[in-house]
Amino acid sequence: MFLLLGGVLALPYALLAAAFAQLLGNDDVPRPVGAGLLLVAAVLAAVPVFLAGSRALEIVAARALLAVDLPEPAPGHRIDRETRLRAALWIALHLLTGGLVLFAAISAFPMALVFLAGLAGVDTGAAPDDGFGPLGPGHPVAAGLAGLALLVALGYAVAGLGALAASMAPVLLGPAQAERIAALEARSARLAERNRLARELHDSVGHALTVATLQAGAARELLDTDPKFARRALRAIEETSRRAMDDLDHVLGLLRETEDGRAPAPTAPQATLDGLDRLVADTRAAGLTVESQVSGALRGLPAVVSREGYRIVQEGLTNAARHGRGPVRLRVAVPDGRLEIELVNGLPGTTGPGGGGRGLDGMRERVLLLGGQLTAGPEGDRWRVRATLPAPREETG
Structure with missing residues (x-):
């Protein structure tokens, strides 16, 4: 699928090349005009290859169709020249190999189909001297066998080219040094934020649970001998638990902020000295x-x-x-x-x-x-x- 996608993307380039070949072959068109138009077309055709958006789309295609683990480009990150050149080489190779695979498939499939239909006794209307396919006129049996052989070879070629593309994708589409640094910084920021939330949760809620546990144990021991103390302890547990819920709500608000990037809903103010x-x-x-x-x-x-x-x-x-x-x-x-x-x-x-x-x-x-x-x-x-x-x-x- 990845190579066929490259072939489909190469079709506009092939049509453009065919049109200019016909234009340059026309004697009515002055050669300087044709050469100028060809130069303009070549520049316009090369522009998409160097765009950051084209690289991003190729990364998405490689991740989805080649199962290659490539990091997504950092949004808003400027791509350096070396990264653009690597991506341009990848895109050019993708279009070239995809175009060749698509051309071979289009050429071999009709020949093999006519040959198999003839073996099955189906009248295809093709005369022995009819010419079909790129092999030229005559010899439909030989052409059909060649089509079958080409299809088999094409299957192996697609598998080999797919494996080669999967191995080359990290080299040509991999992140630049600046992108790696940006990814490491983002990961470090996420880990630091996670540690901050863990500290808040451990220190606030952990303290409240410790105090509540001690108060509950004291109330249980003195419930019969000092019921007034037991009631005070239960009241303290209630207040401590309520403040713990406020602290937990605050930490969850911070967590929501880090997940969606929006400001959290108003929560209890953080305690100070x-x-x-x-x-x-x-x-x-x-x-x-x-x-x-x-x-x-x-x-x-x-x-x-x-x-x-x-x-x-x-x-x-x-x-x-x-x-x-x-x-x-x-x-x-x-x-x-x-x-x-x-x-x-x-x-x-x-x-x-x-x-x-x-x-x-x-x-x-x-x-x-x-x-x-x-x-x-x-x-x-x-x-x-x-x-x-x-x-x-x-x-x-």
Whole structure:
């Protein structure tokens, strides 16, 4: 099919060549005029071969008909000269081989058909001396046998040319270096966006589930002896779950934005360090003792620093609740030009916190994206997390 498509596309060129051959063979047409028309026609015929749209169509045809894995051209990307020349050579070869295959098929099929009809006793009206096909007059049996042989050879030729075209397509239609770089950048952007969504989901919803689990366990233990505490815990679970749904709706909105390129529907605003007191209160309500110390003005921080700082504190408290032991000491400070966060809690026995690697990786990614530093690990019988983020003051007024 791919070669036949090339033959069909070559038909206008063949008709144009035949018309100009007849024109140049006419003695009434001055030779300079004929030569000028031929030059203009050659230029016009060559233009489509070098168009970016022609290359894109050939890539689509190769993917569909040759089953070649070719990347789609980047929209709006400028094609360099070397890529255009490779594509032009491919298109010229496609038209040439396709035209030859189509001509051979048109020539061989009638001869073979007449021969087979004669063997079947069907009167085709062809006399022994009738001429048909490109082999000339006479000898219809020989012409028919030649047609059959040509059809068989044509089948093998089509298979071989198809395999050759499939092997040459990546070479002549493959992406240029700039296109490869653009594709890698697009893939990196998609992976970065996927990681960002994973961090948001892990840090927000994961923290809410941890707090809700701890509160539910405490309510179950004290349901009979302290029903008031159990009711407070259930109320806290309700509020925590509601905020988790808001965070989940926000993350899903970001996902919709990345999938269709449109702005997401309005969702809950992302938490910042302005909500630090509530975060600490929720963690305490879950049964974890938190000693909090805040120094400096948190409201003057850049929005992105305040947001990422909140997520770091949230993940640190979550890990302490899941894997730590004893009270947690939280320190948040805003000295000149930076945000400092420190969380310290006891280790569970003699080993460090288990299963918190993903959360630590998320914190490390957040810090590195903002050009900060993060250290996390055991110090004696304590687990310490320190994060420092550059935080230039936002201009006001």
